[in-house]
Amino acid sequence: MGKLTATSPIYDRELVDVGKVGYCSRQKRVRFALSYILAIVDKTMTQNVYDRSDFFEGYSKLSRSTEGLDGAAEWPSMRALLPNLHDLNIVDLGCGFGWFCRWAVEQGVASALGIDVSENMLARARNATSNPRIDYVQQDLERLDLPLASFDLAYSSLALHYVANLAGLLFTLRRSLRPGGYLVMSIEHPIYMAPTRADWLFDERGRRTWPVDSYLVEGPRTTDWLVQGVIKQHRTIGTTLNHLIRCGFVVAHVEEWGPTDEQIATHPDWEEARDRPMFLLIAAQR
Amino acid sequence: MGKLTATSPIYDRELVDVGKVGYCSRQKRVRFALSYILAIVDKTMTQNVYDRSDFFEGYSKLSRSTEGLDGAAEWPSMRALLPNLHDLNIVDLGCGFGWFCRWAVEQGVASALGIDVSENMLARARNATSNPRIDYVQQDLERLDLPLASFDLAYSSLALHYVANLAGLLFTLRRSLRPGGYLVMSIEHPIYMAPTRADWLFDERGRRTWPVDSYLVEGPRTTDWLVQGVIKQHRTIGTTLNHLIRCGFVVAHVEEWGPTDEQIATHPDWEEARDRPMFLLIAAQR
Known part of the structure; x- marks a missing residue:
């Protein structure tokens, strides 16, 4: 041919x-x-709700804030998507309290750069380590600036659904990765994010359903989570993947996360994710 | 590095x-x-509901049956995913009445092989053309058999969600494509297919929502479409993409299809797809 x-x-x-x-x-x-x-x-500026004291207080009480990575239901699945970290240079977008960078150093990375828009989060992250391989830096992901071809892994947990300018971020990100470098990311699942009223419905027999509407209507969603008026960016799975592909990533794995039987045995309330997934995990490679 | x-x-x-x-x-x-x-x-055999006379009669009346490709809402989007067809050898999995093969010959393909399990559909397809470049052949997609490295494009419209053994089919399909060969496919969207009761709910204000449950519970779904008891195979988007990736395809484009404003102007009832997509389109390359 x-x-x-x-x-x-x-x-x-x-x-x-x-x-x-x-x-x-x-x-x-x-x-x-x-x-x-x-x-x-573009002058888009992120909402930075994490620097609001009421939000920060609420967020600080979540299990993923107090227990770190092991407090996050989807962490075992995220970890399974990671390459061998030994000697890698990594960057964590939306590092929050910095748990992932500290865990990565334990796994032998050469350096870990954690980026977050929230000074509240970064202050807590910096207080938690004095390891010279870790750096926590304030940046707005809407206007991400990274050195060229400098990282082997970009990691991002539940941050990129806040970013309006995802295409710009991914373009910057791909150039900051070395050839063969990995991207492992999670965002809120668009089924979870789409609805006008994102709450379970129960029918007369108590059967639970998730009322999807506006799924293909992409753009901001304002939700009440910890505080009122948190703004997230709803995109279909296809749109997110196509952004990655157009920026030159090869999609390696797409996972609409659900709990294992073992997880449900210890956290029965996680079972609802089987009816409506809450997290979307993606692995890709430059 | x-x-x-x-x-x-x-x-x-x-x-x-x-x-x-x-x-x-x-x-x-x-x-x-x-x-x-x-x-x-494995001895899995497809349901072959298209050879039931009651189903066939109903299916024959759909606009995509009477008008062909132009009668299908998602056709313009599928067409946009196709490579230049000139001189290609193509295969259409689940060719039905054979519209795509006949259109492809008009676009200059060297050969078009249409495969379907239904003799009813194939008889109608064969009656519609005498072009020697087209061949319509009966095969069960659950046990697909294709020559090695023989095709430049595999096409499949709304057929693969009937296939239980998708991994086996994609493995066969990838080997049947030449290096660089394309796969362009559509299936029913998993949001559409997942629910226990797949029908709109209307609240007191007449607002329409799609009651998603069991989204992560993959496997057969029995539905009443034209006749009772049509069996489809529900998989998440992630599962379908991971099957492709593991079989050696590179994902090129993922589209959760929705109508354009122009389409809604002429077909107002298509607008509901914006609340809940019905079709998933995927382009990939060997």
């Missing part, structure tokens, strides 16, 4: 080095670069 | 030719090959 050419914009006219950069032609990459650079210089 | 090694089963110990075979090591590929071969020789 001769060289395949494509008419569709998803393949573009000229496939360049498919294995390394996905389905982007040079022309397309330049186009994306321009649009993402424009997006990056 | 040295060669990255991974501890996770999704990357496996030794990355082999990532660009071409995804994230599979040789060891992993052998393991998958064995499991898929076992799955292929």
Whole structure:
């Protein structure tokens, strides 16, 4: 067979080095670069609800805040997506209290950079370690700035669904990874995030259902979580994956997280995730 | 940076030719090959509801049956995922009345093989053309058999959600594609398929919601569509994508289909898909 050419914009006219950069032609990459650079210089500022004292107080009491990684239901599944961390340079986007960076250092990473917009969170993170391999830095993910080809793993737990300019962030992120570098991320699942009224319905027999509407209507969702008016960015799974692919990531694994039988035995309330997933986990590679 | 090694089963110990075979090591590929071969020789037989006269009569009246490709709401989006078809050898899995093969010949394909389990559908397909480039053949997709490295494009419209042994089918399919070959497929969206009672709920103000439950409980779903007791196979988006990735496909595009404003103007009833998508479109490449 001769060289395949494509008419569709998803393949573009000229496939360049498919294995390394996905389905982007040079022309397309330049186009994306321009649009993402424009997006990056956009003045979008994150809500930074984590620096509100009432939110911070509530967040500090969650099991994932007091117990760290082991307090997060989806952590075993996230951990299973990680490469061998030995000697890697890693970055954690939305590091919060910094648990992942400290765990990564225990696993032998060469360096761990934790980034968060919230000074509240960063202060707590810095207080928890004096390890010179860890650095906690304040940055707004809407305008992420990272050195080129410097990291082997980018990690992000439940942060990127706050980011409006996901395309810009992923473009920056891919360039900051070395060839072959990994991205392991979790966000809130769009089924969880989509509804106008995101709460269980119960029918006359007590059967629980999750009332999905507006699933394909992407954009901000305002929710009351710990405090009123927390703004999240709803995107379909397809949109998130297509952003990754267009930025040159190869999708390695997509997991709509649910609890194991063992987890349900110790946390019966987690079973509701089987009816409606709450987390979406993605692994990709540059 | 040295060669990255991974501890996770999704990357496996030794990355082999990532660009071409995804994230599979040789060891992993052998393991998958064995499991898929076992799955292929399994005696699972498809329901073949299309050969029931009552179902066939109902199906024959759908707009996608009488008008062909243009009668299907998602066709413009599927078409946008196709490569340039000139001189390609293509296969259509679940070809039904054979519309796609006939359209593909008009676009200049070298050959079009349509496969369906239903003799009813195939008889109608064969009656509609005498073009020697088209062949319509009866096969059960649960036990698909295709020649090696023979096709440039595999196409499948709303058929693979009937297939229980998707892993076996994709394994066969990938081997039947030439390097660089394309897969463009649609299935029913898992949000549409998941619920125990798959029907809209209306609240006191007439607001429509789709009652999702059992989303993470994968397996057969029995539904009444045209006739009672049609069996479909529910899988999450993640599961379908991971099957593709493990079989060595590179995911190129994932689309949770919704109507355009123009489509809603002419088909107002299609707007409900914005609340709850009905179709999932995927493009991938060997």
